[in-house]
Amino acid sequence: MKTIDEMxxxxxxxxxxxxxxxRWIAQAASPDEILKMPPLLWRAVxxxxxVMGIDEDLMRPPALDADDLVCG
Structure with a gap:
């Protein structure tokens, strides 16, 4: 939901x-149910x-120097 809020x-x-x-995500019982979102909403996402470059971020290999990264 955070990504949708950012959008x-x-x-x-x-x-x-x-x-x-x-609403669609909240009522979905599984990821498969989310994938059944109406086409107009999918196109918007x-x-x-x-625009946000999400696909590129997901395809980027992890940084080799990420060992010292502290998340949280």
Whole structure:
């Protein structure tokens, strides 16, 4: 949900799209159910993801110097 909220804050989703996507995710019992989201909502998420570079981030190999990274 944090990513969807960020998409809204960056004006990559309309408030209505954000609300519909959030509701869909909240009612989904599994990741497979999320994948059944209506095509118009999926396209909105895909466009926002592309602008944010999410796919590139997921495909980037981990940094070799990440051993000292502290998350939290």
């Amino acid at each position: 809204l804050n960056l004006a990559l989703l309309t408030p209505d799209q954000h609300q519909q996507i959030s 895909e466009r926002a993801s592309a």
